Amino acid sequence: AQTVTQSQPEMSVQEAETVTLSCTYDTSESDYYLFWYKQPPSRQMILVIRQEAYKQQNATENRFSVNFQKAAKSFSLKISDSQLGDAAMYFCAYRIPNFGNEKLTFGTGTRLTIIP
Amino acid sequence: KAGVTQTPRYLIKTRGQQVTLSCSPISGHRSVSWYQQTPGQGLQFLFEYFSETQRNKGNFPGRFSGRQFSNSRSEMNVSTLELGDSALYLCASSRGAAGNTIYFGEGSWLTVV
Numbered sequence: 001a002q003t004v005t006q007s008q009p010e011m012s013v014q015e016a017e018t019v020t021l022s023c024t025y026d027t028s029e030s031d032y033y034l035f036w037y038k039q040p041p042s043r044q045m046i047l048v049i050r051q052e053a054y055k056q057q058n059a060t061e062n063r064f065s066v067n068f069q070k071a072a073k074s075f076s077l078k079i080s081d082s083q084l085g086d087a088a089m090y091f092c093a094y095r096i097p098n099f100g101n102e103k104l105t106f107g108t109g110t111r112l113t114i115i116p
Numbered sequence: 117k118a119g120v121t122q123t124p125r126y127l128i129k130t131r132g133q134q135v136t137l138s139c140s141p142i143s144g145h146r147s148v149s150w151y152q153q154t155p156g157q158g159l160q161f162l163f164e165y166f167s168e169t170q171r172n173k174g175n176f177p178g179r180f181s182g183r184q185f186s187n188s189r190s191e192m193n194v195s196t197l198e199l200g201d202s203a204l205y206l207c208a209s210s211r212g213a214a215g216n217t218i219y220f221g222e223g224s225w226l227t228v229v
Contacts, residue, residue: 045220
């Protein structure tokens with residue numbers, strides 16, 4: 001079974017600084033998708049960034065980027081120039097891109113605090 | 117474009133009762149999934165519907181059920197509520213093809229007393 005592990009329950013960062021959230025996963029599949037979702041106090045899960053396993057290039061979305069290490073099964077999220085609005089729970093998630101399989105497997109989350 | 121809409125947002129039920137939660141997906145999305153979020157178990161997949169058919173099911177007892185209507189709206193039902201069913205129930209939708217992005221609603225908070 002696929003598992004996703006986030007070893008940092010809580011992280012904090014000074015506003016405008018950079019922070020990296022860690023995620024490791026276990027799978028025997030060769031093709032899969034990885035995601036980072038953000039859950040602010042409103043509790044809505046918001047997609048931050050996605051990475052297709054077959055792509056060697058790391059995904060980037062504005063201030064958010066990932067470091068995808070397929071052999072090590074590692075998928076970390078880097079947030080640059082942290083802003084107060086980045087404060088939230090961050091979940092790493094995994095999915096097999098098969099038709100008929102919409103299931104996301106989530107990690108336990110990392111609570112990110114931004115220090116003004 | 118409207119996002120995923122869940123109703124009701126908050127509700128309180130008594131042990132033994134049943135509850136029905138509703139989810140309206142993004143227009144054009146045919147897949148609807150449900151997740152349970154609790155402090156102890158985290159985010160767990162309940163089930164997924166596509167074109168009115170259940171395609172996937174998580175490891176939950178039969179008290180948890182769902183359905184999808186022809187307009188892609190979905191409902192989930194929990195019968196014989198237990199205290200442990202208290203949770204945030206999140207609905208998500210996508211177009212349903214491999215690799216499509218999954219979008220979430222704001223969730224329905226269920227408290228069982």
